[in-house]
Amino acid sequence: MKKIQKIAKAITILILTISLFGCNNDDSILPQVTAGYTFTIVEDAGIVTFINVSDDAIKYVWDFGDETTSTEINPVKSFATGTYTVVLRAINASGASASFESTITILRKGPASLPLNFDEAAVKYNFAAFNGASFEIVDNPSLSGTNAVASKVGAITNSGALYEGLSFPLANSIDLTADKSIKINVWSDKVVGVLLKLENGTAGDIEKVVSHGGTGWETLTFDYSSSASYSSLTIFIDGPGTSAGTFYIDDIMQIQTPLPPCVSETAQSLLAADFNLTFQTDPTSSIVNDGGTFEWITNPDFAGPLNSSCKVGKVVRSASLQYANNQINFVAPFNFTAKAGFKIKVWTAAIGTKVTVKLEGGVEKEVSKTTTKANEWEELTFDFDSSITGNKKIVLFFNLDSFTTGTFYFDDFKLYDRSGGGGGACASETAQSLLAADFNLTLQTNPTGIVQDGATFEWISNPDFNNAVNPSCKVAKLVRDPNFQYANNQINFAAALDFNANAGFKIKVWTPAIGTKVTVKLEGGVQAEVSKTTTKANQWEELTFDFATNVTGNNKIVLFFNLDSFTTGTFYFDDFKLYPRAGGGGSCPTPATGQFVTDGGFEANAGCWELIANGGEVTISTSINNGGSNSGQIKTAPLKNPALKQTRFGAGLIKANTAYRVTFDIKADANDVLADGAVFKAFTFSEAAEGSGLGATQHVLVGGDGNISTTWQTRTIDFTTAANVQGGLSLLFELVCGGADTCKGTINIDNVSITQVP
Numbered sequence: 179m180k181k182i183q184k185i186a187k188a189i190t191i192l193i194l195t196i197s198l199f200g201c202n203n204d205d206s207i208l209p210q211v212t213a214g215y216t217f218t219i220v221e222d223a224g225i226v227t228f229i230n231v232s233d234d235a236i237k238y239v240w241d242f243g244d245e246t247t248s249t250e251i252n253p254v255k256s257f258a259t260g261t262y263t264v265v266l267r268a269i270n271a272s273g274a275s276a277s278f279e280s281t282i283t284i285l286r287k288g289p290a291s292l293p294l295n296f297d298e299a300a301v302k303y304n305f306a307a308f309n310g311a312s313f314e315i316v317d318n319p320s321l322s323g324t325n326a327v328a329s330k331v332g333a334i335t336n337s338g339a340l341y342e343g344l345s346f347p348l349a350n351s352i353d354l355t356a357d358k359s360i361k362i363n364v365w366s367d368k369v370v371g372v373l374l375k376l377e378n379g380t381a382g383d384i385e386k387v388v389s390h391g392g393t394g395w396e397t398l399t400f401d402y403s404s405s406a407s408y409s410s411l412t413i414f415i416d417g418p419g420t421s422a423g424t425f426y427i428d429d430i431m432q433i434q435t436p437l438p439p440c441v442s443e444t445a446q447s448l449l450a451a452d453f454n455l456t457f458q459t460d461p462t463s464s465i466v467n468d469g470g471t472f473e474w475i476t477n478p479d480f481a482g483p484l485n486s487s488c489k490v491g492k493v494v495r496s497a498s499l500q501y502a503n504n505q506i507n508f509v510a511p512f513n514f515t516a517k518a519g520f521k522i523k524v525w526t527a528a529i530g531t532k533v534t535v536k537l538e539g540g541v542e543k544e545v546s547k548t549t550t551k552a553n554e555w556e557e558l559t560f561d562f563d564s565s566i567t568g569n570k571k572i573v574l575f576f577n578l579d580s581f582t583t584g585t586f587y588f589d590d591f592k593l594y595d596r597s598g599g600g601g602g603a604c605a606s607e608t609a610q611s612l613l614a615a616d617f618n619l620t621l622q623t624n625p626t627g628i629v630q631d632g633a634t635f636e637w638i639s640n641p642d643f644n645n646a647v648n649p650s651c652k653v654a655k656l657v658r659d660p661n662f663q664y665a666n667n668q669i670n671f672a673a674a675l676d677f678n679a680n681a682g683f684k685i686k687v688w689t690p691a692i693g694t695k696v697t698v699k700l701e702g703g704v705q706a707e708v709s710k711t712t713t714k715a716n717q718w719e720e721l722t723f724d725f726a727t728n729v730t731g732n733n734k735i736v737l738f739f740n741l742d743s744f745t746t747g748t749f750y751f752d753d754f755k756l757y758p759r760a761g762g763g764g765s766c767p768t769p770a771t772g773q774f775v776t777d778g779g780f781e782a783n784a785g786c787w788e789l790i791a792n793g794g795e796v797t798i799s800t801s802i803n804n805g806g807s808n809s810g811q812i813k814t815a816p817l818k819n820p821a822l823k824q825t826r827f828g829a830g831l832i833k834a835n836t837a838y839r840v841t842f843d844i845k846a847d848a849n850d851v852l853a854d855g856a857v858f859k860a861f862t863f864s865e866a867a868e869g870s871g872l873g874a875t876q877h878v879l880v881g882g883d884g885n886i887s888t889t890w891q892t893r894t895i896d897f898t899t900a901a902n903v904q905g906g907l908s909l910l911f912e913l914v915c916g917g918a919d920t921c922k923g924t925i926n927i928d929n930v931s932i933t934q935v936p
Contacts, residue, residue: 211235213268213278222302224257224286228264232278235268243282257284259300289349292360293431296330303332305346310337313344319426323395325363331428334415338422340881343373343414351407352376358435360400362413365426368392370416371855371884373916374400381406382742387417387855387916395426399433400917418857418882440480440488450508450570453520454592457489461506469502470495470576478525478587483692483715485523485555490589495576497583503536506572511540512562518596518644519545519561525587526576528552534575535560540568546578555589557716561644564596596644604643604651614671614733617683618755621652628654628669632662633739641688641750648686648718653752658739660746666699669735674703681759682708682724688750689739691715697738698723703731704826706788709741720753726788727759728776729825774828774907778842778930780808787822794820794913802926804843804890809928814856814913816921821912826865828932829906834899837935838862840879840909841894843928846886852923855916857882862897862932865905874908875900882914886925896935907932 212233219226230238230251240248242255243262265279287302296303296315307313312335318328325331336342352360354376364372369392375385386400415425443458455461460474473492480486495502520535529552536544545560576586607622619625624637636655643649658665683698692715699707708723739749767782769775777786780798787810789796795813803809810822832838840862846852860879866872877897899907909932915921 209234209270209272209274211268211270211274211276213266213276215264215266215278215280217264217280217282219282219284221285222287224259224284225254226257226282226284227254228252228266230266230268232266232268232276234270235276236271237269239267239269241265241267257282257286259284259286290346291348291350292352293429295429296332303346305332305344307334307342307344309342310339311335311342311344312337316426318428320365320394323365323393324397325365325395325428329428331363331365331426333424333426334413335424336415336422338420340420341414341417343412343417345377345410345412347378347410348408351379351409352411352432353407354402355405355407356435357432358402358404359433360402360411360430361433362398362400362430363395363428364390364398364415365395365428366390366392366415367394368421368423370419370421370425371916371918372398373414373417373855375412375414376402376404376408376410377412378410379404379406379408384408385916387918387921389854389918389920397429401435402917418855418884438481438486440477441486442488448506448508450510450512452593453508453512454590455491455506456487456590456592457491461491464506465491466505466507468505469499470504470574472504475587477589479553479555482555484557485525485589487589490525490587491591493574493576493586493588495582495584495586497581500579500581501575503573503575503578505574508570508572511568511570512537512566512593514562514564514566514596516596517562517593519559519594520572520591521557521559521594522591523555523557523589524549525555526552527584527586531584531586532575532577532580533558534573534578536573536575537562537566537569537571538573539570541566542569544573557590559594559642559644594644604640605649606651612669612671614673614675616756617671617675617735618753619654619669620650620753620755621654625654625669628667630667632659632665633657633667634659635667640752642716642718645718647720648688648752650752653688653750656739656749656751658745658747658749660744663742663744664738666736666738666741668737671733671735674731674733675700675735675756677725677727677729677759679759680756682722682757683735683754684720684722684757685737685754686718686720686752687712688718689715690747690749694747694749695738695740695743696721697736697741699736699738700725700729700732700734701736702733704729705732706825707736708788708790709792711793718752722757724789726786726824728786728827729788769827772933774832774932775824775909775930776827779803779806779928780810781806787824790821790823790912792820793818794915796820796822799926804845804928806928809926810911810930811924811926812911812913813850813924814915814922816915816919817917819912819914821910822927823908823910825908826906827908829865829904832864832899832903832906833934834864834901834903837896837898838907838932839894839896839935840930840932841892842911842930843890843892844886845890845926846888847924847926848888850922850924851888852884852886852913852925854918854921855884856921856923857884857914858886858925859883859910859912859914860893860895861910863908863910864900864903865908866902867904872902874905875902886923890928892929 214231269275388398443456446458447454465472470493531549534546543566547558607620610622611618628635694712697709706729710721799811862877863874879895
């Protein structure tokens with residue numbers, strides 16, 4: 179019994195103990211938890227990696243502050259640019275929790291696009307310096323000139339090497355369709371040329387050079403003529419020169435291209451003898467409105483190449499009058515013995531608009547033409563035979579014989595002279611030769627042997643024979659396929675062309691645009707090609723293509739319009755012929771033993787050198803020399819690259835993989851030194867064998883020198899030929915001018931030689 183009592187007493191004490199301690203709070207006995215995290219940021223991508231440093235937790239709840247959450251231990255999260263409060267709640271096994279929060283700021287840098295001012299923290303300026311230059315973004319070191327504000331600028335440090343610069347890709351391409359100018363603030367303390375090159379575009383790379391005056395901050399504007407788009411921009415400070423030092427750039431932006439001013443009219447006549455309605459003054463009192471209201475207005479489209487006049491005529495046609503017109507009356511009748519007809523510039527809203535000129539008062543006659551362009555100016559020609567006499571009234575119709583309305587513009591309504599002083603018929607061809615000895619393609623008959631390679635050939639009637647340059651009845655029409663980069667037409671001969679007796683070719687061309695590139699290439703022997711650009715649009719002009727006497731063995735002519743482009747177009751040519759060399763030609767002297775250049779002193783003057791004008795001037799000077807009587811002279815101009823060249827000499831004698839030495843004397847004209855981007859370049863070429871299909875290997879002798887002395891200096895440069903040199907060597911001296919309007923320079927070259935290095 180006593181034992182049972184002891185047990186009961188112990189149980190009572192235990193129950194009392196449990197009862198006393200059970201009154202405490204449950205949380206006071208749960209395990210503790212601590213919340214915390216650190217993080218790393220990949221700023222440009224906005225990616226944050228969270229590193230959880232919480233203690234005694236088994237569950238995590240993240241709130242990223244952008245309405246997204248996560249339960250991962252170490253989440254990786256992508257944020258947009260902004261500031262976020264990120265909260266982590268850590269929970270242990272007993273349900274206890276703790277929280278930790280921190281503020282995160284994200285700045286995602288985007289790729290660069292114009293405009294660039296180096297001040298935007300959110301822009302990633304991925305510039306790549308090359309050829310020794312370096313780049314960094316710094317505070318503006320000189321608050322002056324055209325950049326007198328405190329800001330960030332780009333610092334370019336040149337080491338003094340040739341063509342060192344800075345290039346960067348653009349997120350958004352530069353579109354030159356409408357706005358064709360790039361403006362840059364540039365700081366320099368020395369006179370330098372700044373070259374801005376646009377690359378990786380929908381057309382070939384383009385570049386412009388603008389001169390900096392060396393006065394600190396100056397705004398330079400680079401104007402381009404292209405309509406392509408480019409996704410990369412490269413800047414050279416004194417690219418062809420060796421100016422070392424630090425230069426600064428800022429505020430790179432594309433600017434609106436200002437319209438050129440209109441051109442005021444200088445003459446006008448409302449007489450039948452020399453009718454020329456230019457709208458120099460208001461002719462409203464002389465215009466009769468018969469269903470077409472006339473108004474003398476400012477030219478609404480003077481920026482185009484065809485009609486920059488300030489004043490034009492505007493006609494609004496009434497839809498209720500079938501024969502709506504405007505009339506001009508004259509005191510005396512027109513004379514179509516001396517005059518061939520009328521020319522008129524028109525601007526219409528639709529292709530196929532019918533324009534009619536009718537003459538009344540005598541032997542009445544009307545001629546209609548339809549427009550081939552819309553919303554731009556074009557010139558139409560209305561021919562009248564000499565039998566159309568006695569008329570004293572012009573009636574002008576737009577969309578004759580219709581019930582339509584419309585607004586039309588016209589200008590430069592004038593008489594034009596009859597070629598040869600009378601008549602109105604084309605001039606029939608009387609001779610033609612497709613032989614190499616006396617090649618003269620007049621198109622008298624259809625030359626069915628023309629090879630078409632990307633350009634269709636057609637023998638047609640001359641569409642524009644009322645002119646002094648080409649009144650021929652028959653001409654050639656070419657339509658270029660835009661899918662062919664090297665679209666051409668070819669003429670093959672049984673024998674080789676001879677350029678001892680002949681100096682080259684003349685050809686008459688008709689192209690729709692000024693600046694059309696026309697190229698004549700010779701193949702089959704010592705290949706050579708010469709290019710010229712047209713200076714007239716929508717009219718005939720004659721171009722001359724000169725070839726040196728050492729261009730021998732060729733029995734094929736290849737004719738290109740706009741070579742090396744993917745463009746379409748319709749072109750015409752006529753009277754493609756050889757023309758004799760003045761004095762009957764001559765032969766080039768044989769080089770001395772161990773020498774390879776022919777007539778290195780320019781003394782023979784026998785066509786040994788190719789004189790490639792390319793828009794500049796290349797001549798044999800008889801007044802400047804460094805011994806002897808003559809020298810080669812090259813004069814350049816903006817955007818031109820005239821050159822002296824010898825092609826494929828030393829064939830069979832020049833050794834492969836062998837060192838050769840080029841020596842020549844050079845000086846700049848003291849009255850026309852190289853300026854504003856003009857640079858001298860020199861190259862040799864290891865020529866592969868004819869017909870091998872292998873291209874030439876270029877060897878750069880002078881990559882670009884803008885500092886030519888005005889006294890004779892001798893240059894000696896060594897190079898090593900390529901493995902393929904069975905076709906001999908070619909040598910090229912050229913004087914290249916950038917885009918600055920003031921770019922210029924003249925050099926003379928003498929005593930040229932190439933010898934094997936001992």
